[in-house]
Amino acid sequence: MTIEDYQRAVDQFESIRQWWSAQDETDQNEATTRFRLIDDLLTRVLEWPPEHIVCEDSLGRTFADYVLGSPTRRVVVEAKREGVNFAIPLTAESGVMSLRDARRFSPELAAAIDQVARYATDRGIAVAVATNGHQFVAFLASRQDGVAPADGKALLFSSLDAVSSQFALFWECLSRGGVEANALARVLAASPPPPPPAKLSTRLRLYPGFRTRNRLQTDLKVLGDLFLTDYLAAPEIEELFLRECYSTSDTLSEYATVSREVLEARYSAAQDADGAELQAARGTDAINPELARDVLTASLGRRPLILLGDVGVGKTTFIRHFIRIDARELMERSIVLHINFGDEPALASDLNAYVIDRLQEQLADAGFDLEDDKLLRQVYSHDLNRLTRGIYGGLRKSDPKAYALRELGLLEKKLAEPDKHLQAMLRHIAKSKKQQIIIFLDNIDQRDFEFQEEVFLIGQSLAATWPATVFLSLRPETFNRSRVHGSLTAYQPRIFTIAPPAAKTVIDKRLAFSIAQLGVASESEVIPPTLEAQAAALTTYLGILRNSFSINNELIEAVDNLGGGNLRATLDFVNTFVGSGHVDTVKIFGIHADDGRYRVALHEFLRALLFGDYEHYSPAASPIPNLLDISSDDGREHFIVPLILAHVERIGEVGSHDGYVDVHDIHDAMQGMGFRVEQIESALERAVNGKLLSHQPRAAPTDSRRLYRITTVGAYLWTKLLGRFTYLDAMIVDTPIVDPSRRREIKDCRAIADRLDRAEIFQKYLDDCWDPIWAEGQAFDWMSASTSLQRDVGTIRRSIKLNNL
Numbered sequence: 001m002t003i004e005d006y007q008r009a010v011d012q013f014e015s016i017r018q019w020w021s022a023q024d025e026t027d028q029n030e031a032t033t034r035f036r037l038i039d040d041l042l043t044r045v046l047e048w049p050p051e052h053i054v055c056e057d058s059l060g061r062t063f064a065d066y067v068l069g070s071p072t073r074r075v076v077v078e079a080k081r082e083g084v085n086f087a088i089p090l091t092a093e094s095g096v097m098s099l100r101d102a103r104r105f106s107p108e109l110a111a112a113i114d115q116v117a118r119y120a121t122d123r124g125i126a127v128a129v130a131t132n133g134h135q136f137v138a139f140l141a142s143r144q145d146g147v148a149p150a151d152g153k154a155l156l157f158s159s160l161d162a163v164s165s166q167f168a169l170f171w172e173c174l175s176r177g178g179v180e181a182n183a184l185a186r187v188l189a190a191s192p193p194p195p196p197p198a199k200l201s202t203r204l205r206l207y208p209g210f211r212t213r214n215r216l217q218t219d220l221k222v223l224g225d226l227f228l229t230d231y232l233a234a235p236e237i238e239e240l241f242l243r244e245c246y247s248t249s250d251t252l253s254e255y256a257t258v259s260r261e262v263l264e265a266r267y268s269a270a271q272d273a274d275g276a277e278l279q280a281a282r283g284t285d286a287i288n289p290e291l292a293r294d295v296l297t298a299s300l301g302r303r304p305l306i307l308l309g310d311v312g313v314g315k316t317t318f319i320r321h322f323i324r325i326d327a328r329e330l331m332e333r334s335i336v337l338h339i340n341f342g343d344e345p346a347l348a349s350d351l352n353a354y355v356i357d358r359l360q361e362q363l364a365d366a367g368f369d370l371e372d373d374k375l376l377r378q379v380y381s382h383d384l385n386r387l388t389r390g391i392y393g394g395l396r397k398s399d400p401k402a403y404a405l406r407e408l409g410l411l412e413k414k415l416a417e418p419d420k421h422l423q424a425m426l427r428h429i430a431k432s433k434k435q436q437i438i439i440f441l442d443n444i445d446q447r448d449f450e451f452q453e454e455v456f457l458i459g460q461s462l463a464a465t466w467p468a469t470v471f472l473s474l475r476p477e478t479f480n481r482s483r484v485h486g487s488l489t490a491y492q493p494r495i496f497t498i499a500p501p502a503a504k505t506v507i508d509k510r511l512a513f514s515i516a517q518l519g520v521a522s523e524s525e526v527i528p529p530t531l532e533a534q535a536a537a538l539t540t541y542l543g544i545l546r547n548s549f550s551i552n553n554e555l556i557e558a559v560d561n562l563g564g565g566n567l568r569a570t571l572d573f574v575n576t577f578v579g580s581g582h583v584d585t586v587k588i589f590g591i592h593a594d595d596g597r598y599r600v601a602l603h604e605f606l607r608a609l610l611f612g613d614y615e616h617y618s619p620a621a622s623p624i625p626n627l628l629d630i631s632s633d634d635g636r637e638h639f640i641v642p643l644i645l646a647h648v649e650r651i652g653e654v655g656s657h658d659g660y661v662d663v664h665d666i667h668d669a670m671q672g673m674g675f676r677v678e679q680i681e682s683a684l685e686r687a688v689n690g691k692l693l694s695h696q697p698r699a700a701p702t703d704s705r706r707l708y709r710i711t712t713v714g715a716y717l718w719t720k721l722l723g724r725f726t727y728l729d730a731m732i733v734d735t736p737i738v739d740p741s742r743r744r745e746i747k748d749c750r751a752i753a754d755r756l757d758r759a760e761i762f763q764k765y766l767d768d769c770w771d772p773i774w775a776e777g778q779a780f781d782w783m784s785a786s787t788s789l790q791r792d793v794g795t796i797r798r799s800i801k802l803n804n805l
Helices: 003-021 025-029 031-045 099-103 107-122 160-165 167-174 176-180 183-187 215-233 235-245 260-272 289-301 315-326 328-332 351-365 373-379 381-389 400-415 418-432 449-465 476-485 503-523 529-551 553-563 567-577 585-595 602-611 635-654 663-672 677-689 712-721 725-734 740-745 752-770 782-802
Strands: 053-059 062-068 075-078 095-098 127-131 136-140 153-157 277-280 305-308 334-340 436-442 468-474 494-497 693-696 707-710
Touching: 003 031, 003 160, 003 167, 031 062, 062 107, 075 107, 095 099, 099 107, 099 136, 099 153, 107 127, 107 136, 136 167, 136 183, 153 160, 153 167, 160 167, 167 176, 167 183, 176 183, 215 235, 215 503, 215 529, 215 567, 215 585, 235 315, 235 503, 289 305, 289 494, 305 315, 305 476, 315 328, 315 334, 315 436, 315 468, 328 334, 334 351, 351 418, 351 449, 373 381, 373 400, 373 418, 381 400, 400 418, 418 436, 436 449, 449 468, 449 476, 468 476, 476 693, 503 529, 503 553, 503 567, 529 553, 529 585, 553 567, 553 602, 553 712, 567 602, 602 725, 635 663, 635 677, 635 693, 635 707, 635 712, 635 752, 663 677, 663 707, 677 693, 677 707, 725 752, 725 782, 740 752, 752 782
Parallel strands: 075 127, 277 494, 305 468, 305 494, 334 436, 436 468
Antiparallel strands: 053 062, 062 075, 095 153, 127 136, 136 153, 693 707
16 A cells, blocks of 8 residues: 555545534434445445455355455454444543453443454454444454454544544554555554474474485386486487377376366366467377468468477477477478477576577588578578679679678678578578478476566567477466466467376386387397396386286376376376385385286385485475465364365366366355465465466456366375375374374384374374364365274284284
């Protein structure tokens, strides 16, 4: 709020006060007059927009006169629309006083305070105001500082004259900006909510601690990194890799834990964009003929071709496959320039110059030296002919050296403008060599939005002014945001979508290819003889893993959902498992040697993902977030993220916004359970950062809405993992325990029996925290997860007893 806002509020208030003073006593007691006064004070003075005010807000059988705030409900105002009115003696001193003293002014005022406090508490709203139009009592109905609301203080104004004399205080505490800044809490000296207690991780020495690997695990890890990632990028096997491992999909995942409608809505926002032409880049067996046609004609249309796909779905692999396999004949007749911004180091400040430099380098590699004298003279023959016909033409015979210097000067001037020079070169090459120029600007969505905007403008400029077909690869949210208020607003590009292939197929092909390459490498002595035994062990291990993925649907369900359509992340999960220090590889090889087979269990795979290279779970390093973390000393908050996820999933499935849910609905639901605004916002932030929720860009720069949709990661965690011992066991170290007695019981331990005992203590603690929240019909019910956890712990105990562990 600015000083101009404040002065405008002062002027509006004085105008309203004068109007009120002009009313006779009968008119002042009329309900319509009083509510006109309240409406004017709220909108004209305190600057609450009408669209942020809900009148007669219902909850159950109760109705609050006014609820202020959007999307977050922040204030409840009770104005006593009918029945007994209250009055505050005009002699009462305005300002801060105890709420108990304010209640003593009259039974009617005490009843109004109690009523508005109840309405605010039921709705999870902190600020409550009781008013009769010209007198106000404001207080905190919801507190987290250990003080009961009834024992707190209140801000009282006994008349509009009292408001006038302390207008700065009135405006600071009750205006929209003041409420959003928690000014009333500061004025009433309410302490901020205490932070959560320290996590167990803070009491651990050298947390998170690196996990020590044995020799077998180390060998598997080293060779696994080589043959699952590094070796597969070798240029000499690129074409074989693309032919053997490339996968496409035109079907939705059968393992996804979110609804089919949510999966189908992946590109709906792009489809809805005005002028957007959306088609799949590839069918099951072949490239889309429309894409092949557009490659030939896009340079005539002077607009880039957009390859649209989520992070990790394989946009870069699609481009490589398109160049080497799908459109090989066309590409061999073309000059292909490819800048992969995902592989580039920190870029120069002048991005346009950087792109020009990289394109020049690639042209030189293709045999076109842009400073070659013969080529320069061919490109600029027209300009050189003009020089001959011009005033210096006579020097060609009379002073050849001087004329040669003139020619050099002309060519130097051309070279001094790299972008125009490169454009002229490409025009010459395309015309003289009859070769098409195709430019791929790839992985620009791995950079920030401003960077992407700049690259798109460069790509659009290349497509519009150069003799080239230009491809840009983007992810849907980047494209949608740019369509709304970025560079794409002015263009109607052609869009081809790339859907993620089935995780099961991708993993099977990658493991089969790695196993085959291990055999080839051993035969060709790429692997030294000293590592042959380790290579044989890795071959066996990858075979075990491949077989496990083919028969264990729990494994596929886990990686499919936790990957969220990001196949790069899904393959990283596989690589993380190979050689993990948290997997008993000796046991696996032993059982395989005895029985001829081994089936990797889900809990083994999850431990590798949860802990990674560390001894303890670290949220900064693990791809699996902690659903139970909290931002305050409030045990109920352990469940706010699962509650939000379940609510968004339920509402998103029955709504008409492609699974998106407005933040208003989320706040209404969570505040109705008693959660504070700060807790809700913190939970939403954690959910987005953990890829549990995705959010949609605003429909317009002035649009204040925030829309959220559940991801497969979020759905899988709250429906599948929360009731598993493996998950809860890992989260204990990262979850604050607000009950001091339980906190003392939960300690660091390594033995499985001790960890099971600790998990049961943690479960009982969570059960206690859930009791104040439970209500019939909630989308999420912790007790269901608790029951599953109890069964899981019991199963593990029986297994330990059976195997004498």
